[in-house]
Amino acid sequence: HDHWEIDPSELVKGKELGTGCFGTVYEAWWKDNIVAIKLMKPGSMSEDSFIEEAKTMTQLSHPNLVQLYGVVTKQQPLIIITEFMKHGSLWQFLKSKVPGILNETERLIMFCVDVCKGMKYLESRKCIHRDLAARNCLVGQNYVVKVGDFGLARHVIDDEYSSSYGAKFPIKWAAPEVLKYTKFSSKSDVWAFGVLIWEIFSGGELPFANMSNAEVVEIICNKDERLKKPKACPHSVFTQMMNYWAQKAEDRPSFKNILSCLLEILETFK
């Protein structure tokens, strides 16, 4: 990966943008371009998780994935440099209620299509995101939405990937097989995608807001209950969403199938 290695003296750090689970993100300047950099807080996590994220990002490139520009792995602090997304995280953007943008059904479906295109690419590369949520997507120029934060992404040989993942898991975005056996797959990413589009049509509300994690595990695994249709969500989209939450992973559609469905629905709102 040496051609990704950059000289940190070429970076000029700007203001802090936020702190994610894998480090702190800043605005920065690199070769006269504005970029975003993520610095690994020394000793805050295992170095190879950070290196793993950088390595995963060097192998992926798609208009709906946050593009990697370079890494600093040969000295501390470890740094990942990516394209700058001017409107920040999708979750912050949805909460900001930007007038005129978020009340357009067509625009909201376009957000779903953008994320789906990025996830279809990851699916085709046998890459499982494992933490797909509005907080881990970013909004750029012309309100394009891109999938980011590959901190937990893993390249797996086959589609199934079970792990004894110990860290705190985002329960409210997790599929039943993930809650029961931490069994990850592109189909568990599809489940999380369903929760993400629920977030998009709910203006960034917390899913199962008045329920504890334990209660969510109970209703998802044993009661077969699901999130309700958000007011702003068309029935055509909600019907698709319910398919993404099929109890059995194999009954959920692939991102490939989902994209063609969403594009058909988008046409009816043009």
Ligand SMILES: COc1cc2c(cc1NS(C)(=O)=O)=CC1=C(NCc3c(C)cccc3C)N=NC=21
């Ligand atoms: C304008 O506001 C922002 C802009 C960005 C941003 C956060 C905010 N603000 S906030 C917290 O949403 O309020 C995070 C990034 C980013 N890449 C992040 C990234 C790096 C650097 C390394 C590996 C993986 C990833 C995804 N590119 N642009 C922005």
